[in-house]
Amino acid sequence: MLFERRAYTLRPGSEDAFWQLQRKFSVPAKVRPLLExxxxxxxxxxxxxxxxxxxxxxxxxxxxxxxxxxxATPDRTDYFVAARALLLRQETSYLDLxxxxxxxxxxxxxxxxxxxxxxxxxxxxxxxxxVSESVLDFVPGGLVGYWEGYRRLDSKTMDIVRxxxxxxxxxxTGLLHRVIHYHRHHSLSEADDHxxxxxxxxxxxxxxxxxxxxxxxxxxxxxxxxxxxxxxxFRAD
Numbered sequence: 001m002l003f004e005r006r007a008y009t010l011r012p013g014s015e016d017a018f019w020q021l022q023r024k025f026s027v028p029a030k031v032r033p034l035l036e037x038x039x040x041x042x043x044x045x046x047x048x049x050x051x052x053x054x055x056x057x058x059x060x061x062x063x064x065x066x067x068x069x070x071x072a073t074p075d076r077t078d079y080f081v082a083a084r085a086l087l088l089r090q091e092t093s094y095l096d097l098x099x100x101x102x103x104x105x106x107x108x109x110x111x112x113x114x115x116x117x118x119x120x121x122x123x124x125x126x127x128x129x130x131v132s133e134s135v136l137d138f139v140p141g142g143l144v145g146y147w148e149g150y151r152r153l154d155s156k157t158m159d160i161v162r163x164x165x166x167x168x169x170x171x172x173t174g175l176l177h178r179v180i181h182y183h184r185h186h187s188l189s190e191a192d193d194h195x196x197x198x199x200x201x202x203x204x205x206x207x208x209x210x211x212x213x214x215x216x217x218x219x220x221x222x223x224x225x226x227x228x229x230x231x232x233x234f235r236a237d
Contacts, residue, residue, distance in 0.1 A: 001057055001058065001059060001060070001097075001107060001112065002057075002058045002059070002060050002061060002063075002064065002094060002095075002096075003039075003055070003056065003057055003058070003094065003095040003096070003097070003169055004054075004055070004056040004058060004064060004092060004093070004094055004095065005053065005054070005055055005092065005093045005095060005169075005180070006053070006054040006055075006056070006090070006091070006092045007051055007052070007053050007054075007089075007090070007091050007092075008051070008052040008054075008087055008089070008090050009048070009050060009051055009087065009088045009089040009090075010050040010051070010052065010086050010087060010088065011050070011086055011087070011088055012049070012050055013050075014050065014086040015043060015050060015052075017086055018052065018083065018086050019226065019227055019228055021079060021082055021083055021086075022041075022226070022228045022231060023228055024079075025076060025078070025079035025082075026079070026228070026231070027230075028230050030071065030073075030075075030076065031071045033066075033067040033068075033070040033071060034056070034067055034068070034071055035115060035230065035231075036067075036114070036115060037056050037057055037058055037059075037063070037064075037067060037114070037115065038054065038055070038056055038115055038231070039055035039056060039057055039115070039166075040054075040055050040131070040223075040225060040226070040231075040232060041053075041054050041225070041226040041228070041231040041232065042054075042055075042131060042223035042224060042225055042226065043223065043224055043226070044221050044222070044223055045130070045188070045222050045223065045224045046188070046221060046222040047133070047219070047220070047221025047222060047223075048221065050088075051221075053133070053223055055182075057107065057113075057114070061094075091174075092174070093171050093173060093174030093175070093178075094171070094172050094173035094174065095169035095170065095171055095172065095180065096169065096170055096172050097167065097168075097169060097170075098147070098150075098167075098168035098169060098170055098179070099147055099170075100147060100150055100151060100168070102158060102162065103150065103161075103162075103165070103167070103168035104167045104168060105162065105165055105166075105167070106166060106167055107167060127224075127225060127227065127232075128186065128187060129184055129185065129186065129224065129225055130184075130185045130186075130187055130188045130190070130191045130222050130223070130224065131166070131182060131183065131184050131185070131222070131223040131224070131225070132181070132182065132183045132185065132191050132194075132195075132220055132221070132222055132223075133180060133181075133182055133220065133221045133222075133223055134180070134181040134182075134183075134218075134219075134220045135178060135179070135180050135181075135217075135218060135219050135220070135221075136178070136179045136181075136215055136217075136218050137175065137177060137178050137215065137216050137217040137218065138177040138178070138179070138211075138214050138215055138216065139177065139214050139215075139216055140176075140177055141214075142177060142211070142214030142215070143170065143177060143179070145210065145211055145214060146179070146211045146214070149207045149210050149211055150207070152207075153203055153204075153207060154203055156201075156203070157201050157203040157204050157207075160194075160197050160198055160201060160204070161198070161204075163183075163194060164183045164184045164185055164194065165181075165182075165183055166182035166183060166184055167181075167182055168180070168181050168182075169182075188222060191222060195220075
């Protein structure tokens with residue numbers, strides 16, 4: 001399987017217009033090939049402004065090309081013209097799963113979650129969810145020690161890490177030596193509580209100290225699911 005992160009930077013003040021276009025043109029009957037592999041459409045609520053993030057789980061690269069081509073039909077020309085007028089930038093990265101099974105509760109090691117399959121019982125109201133996107137950029141070669149440090153974490157600390165964990169990914173096409181963590185939370189305050197729990201954990205702090213010299217950049221954004229119901233599949237039904 002192959003994962004993809006797409007990010008669209010909108011013109012300031014264009015987010016409502018973008019979602020209105022989705023409601024009008026991206027109805028399930030028109031974009032089903034994408035919805036069948038879409039992990040979620042999100043808007044950034046804390047982080048880079050005016051940013052829309054898409055996450056996909058493809059069978060492989062050819063699957064991604066085939067499904068994207070299937071929605072680029074002549075009857076959707078008006079959508080593409082209108083949507084592109086709202087955009088300042090588009091970018092994409094392909095991702096692989098982290099090489100540690102415990103960091104990927106949904107995929108790998110015999111697991112393969114797909115949209116419309118129930119997942120994450122008691123996730124709460126979909127529109128209230130906060131998804132944290134934590135990014136670490138390493139110097140070339142820095143990931144080796146990072147993964148080894150993860151493997152040495154005790155079970156108590158790993159239980160904190162895995163609370164609400166969607167998955168941990170490494171960029172394979174795009175900016176290399178980058179790791180992205182995704183967690184789901186009932187609210188922004190719960191997301192902050194999770195970060196504070198890790199910050200107070202001695203084993204986590206020792207782990208962070210061990211890999212920090214190899215980090216060249218880091219940031220965390222908070223995402224909210226799309227306001228369009230059929231574009232937020234990553235939730236329990």
